[in-house]
Amino acid sequence: MLSREDFLMIKQMRHQGAYIVDIATQIGCSERTVRRYLRYPTPPERKSRLRMEKLRPFMEYIDMRLTENVWNAEVIFLEIRKLGYPGGRSTLRAYIQPKRKMRPGKKTVRFETQPGYQLQHDWGEIEAVVGGECCKINFAVNTLGYSRRFHVFAAPCQDAEHTYESLVRAFRYFGGTVKTVLVDNQKAAVLKNHNGKVVFNAGFLQLAQHYDFQPRACRPRRARTKGKVERMVKYLKENFFVRYRRFDSLTHVNQLLEQWIAEVADSRELRQFRQTPAARFMEETSHLQPLPAADFDTSYFDIRHVAWDGYIEVRGNRYSVPETGCGRPVSIRITLDDELRIYGDEALVATHRLTHRSPDWQTVPEHHAPLWQQVSMVEHRPLSAYEELL
Numbered sequence: 001m002l003s004r005e006d007f008l009m010i011k012q013m014r015h016q017g018a019y020i021v022d023i024a025t026q027i028g029c030s031e032r033t034v035r036r037y038l039r040y041p042t043p044p045e046r047k048s049r050l051r052m053e054k055l056r057p058f059m060e061y062i063d064m065r066l067t068e069n070v071w072n073a074e075v076i077f078l079e080i081r082k083l084g085y086p087g088g089r090s091t092l093r094a095y096i097q098p099k100r101k102m103r104p105g106k107k108t109v110r111f112e113t114q115p116g117y118q119l120q121h122d123w124g125e126i127e128a129v130v131g132g133e134c135c136k137i138n139f140a141v142n143t144l145g146y147s148r149r150f151h152v153f154a155a156p157c158q159d160a161e162h163t164y165e166s167l168v169r170a171f172r173y174f175g176g177t178v179k180t181v182l183v184d185n186q187k188a189a190v191l192k193n194h195n196g197k198v199v200f201n202a203g204f205l206q207l208a209q210h211y212d213f214q215p216r217a218c219r220p221r222r223a224r225t226k227g228k229v230e231r232m233v234k235y236l237k238e239n240f241f242v243r244y245r246r247f248d249s250l251t252h253v254n255q256l257l258e259q260w261i262a263e264v265a266d267s268r269e270l271r272q273f274r275q276t277p278a279a280r281f282m283e284e285t286s287h288l289q290p291l292p293a294a295d296f297d298t299s300y301f302d303i304r305h306v307a308w309d310g311y312i313e314v315r316g317n318r319y320s321v322p323e324t325g326c327g328r329p330v331s332i333r334i335t336l337d338d339e340l341r342i343y344g345d346e347a348l349v350a351t352h353r354l355t356h357r358s359p360d361w362q363t364v365p366e367h368h369a370p371l372w373q374q375v376s377m378v379e380h381r382p383l384s385a386y387e388e389l390l
Contacts, residue, residue, distance in 0.1 A: 002029065007043040010034055054087035055095055062092070064113065066099060068182065069219055116287025118145035119178045119213075120229035121167065123158045123186070126237055129246045130253070137253060139236065140166030143229040144174065145182075146287075147280035148270055150232050152240075152261065154253040155336075160188035164207050165298040165336055172295065174281075176288025177211040182218065190217045210296045212289055239264065299333035299341070306330055310368050314340060317360045319352045320367040 002010075006027050013023045014034075024031045037044075055062075058080045065076050073093045077085075080092070120143045128137050138158050143150040151170040155162040163186070171177050183189040183204075192199040198217045200208075208215045240260050247253045266278040273280065304312040306325040311318040314332065321330060325344050333341045338354040352362050 002027070002033070002037065004043045007037055007040070010037050014038055052091065052095065055085065055091050058083060058085050059095070062095065064117065066096070067113065068118075068180075068216060071096070071100065113145035114287070115146045115284040116176075116178055116289070118180045118182060118216075119143065119167075119170070120145060120182045121163075121189075122184060122229040122233055123163075124233035124236060125158075126241050128241060128244075131247075131249055137247075137250070138162075139253075139257075141229050141232050141236065142166060142170035143232050144178070144281070144284060145228060147277050147284045148228065148232075149174070149266060149277040149281040149284075150229070150261070152236065152254075152257045154250050154257060156250065158186070158188070160201065160203055161298050161300055161336060163188040164203065164296060167207065167211075168295050168298060171211060171291060174288060175285065176291060177213055178288065180214045180216050181208070182216045184218055189215065193217050193219070207296050210292060212292075235265075297333070299335045302332050302334075304330055304332055304342075311361070312342070315354065316358045317355055317362065320350065320361075320363045322349050322367045323369075325349060 006029075010023055010027060013026065014020075018026075020031050020034050024034050027034065061080060061083065062076055065079070070076060073089065073096055076096075077089050077092050121140065123138060123140050125136050125138050127134060129135075130137065138155050140153045140155065140158075140163065141150055142153075151166075151173045153162075153166040153169050155166070167181070185193050187201065189201050189204040190198060191201055198215075200215050200217070204215060240257065243260070244256055247256070266281075267276050269276055270280070304314065306312055306321045306328055308326050310321055310323050310326050312321055312330065312332070314334070319340060319342070321342055321344075325342075328344065330349070331343045333343070334354065335341070340352040340354055341348060342350040342352075350364065350367065352364075355362060
């Protein structure tokens, strides 16, 4: 279809007496097209405007994905098809194409998300004194994209279990969940990210299903896509860890963090909005999704084989199991606060508190009482009975 400028030029040249063949050569179209446009009283409307009506209900979602730096039209097309989009790819591409000039290059424009839509997750680390010893503190920061309210969880490491635990605690702290969670390409969440094709960690997908959110991953080597949470990591280092440098334990760190967030972080003024995170969170609360009935289980999972003496070995120490499990495999779960739960045939059969003394034996007398009863029932013979056999 010719542009409005071409249409006006055709009309003007014809009015000046130019031949149709000369107009077609000048414009770069066929003579038939020139004759057709001469019959139009006004420039014809593009059909794409009519096709856009099918796309209109999904434009807000598309814009949201573009703000997340997802510019692959095929990826967005498959997503909106699942949401009920009845149109084709060409309409979507026609909508995205004019917006590509907004695509951030080296300079990043911070986009705003709707209330309750996005949470950004990231880890930070810093040296501090804990329990009288200098060590590294790992802390997970989870920031709501709209209100900028965040939750922090200090942990001994940045493995998958502590990553999931930080999100569980954040959702519980906010009193609800969000529609999408944006993460970096850490192995706890992302196994592979190539050309927009993301393979998420199975555990992270289970967490997403439990809390009903869509997992999102930053483009490789472009972590600044989640700039809101990275700004909070820097804010923690320059504010909280400047105020406090010595801690009794990680539990003490988390207690001080909770107090500091309530007294300082939630009350800071966001200059671009002239509001505090606490005030914006009041607007966002009603848009959060409800929490599930129970928290996601972030325990470590493993399999053990019960020895014939009724014990299993965990981290160098031995723990008793009921005598019915002797010689059989059991599954174990170790919570992040060192509680050991032992399951046989999917039923909880024993619990212990992990000990850090090594070697150590943890025994519940009731577990092995039947074994001792069997020993007491063994027939006892006097030595004289054996002397007669000699």
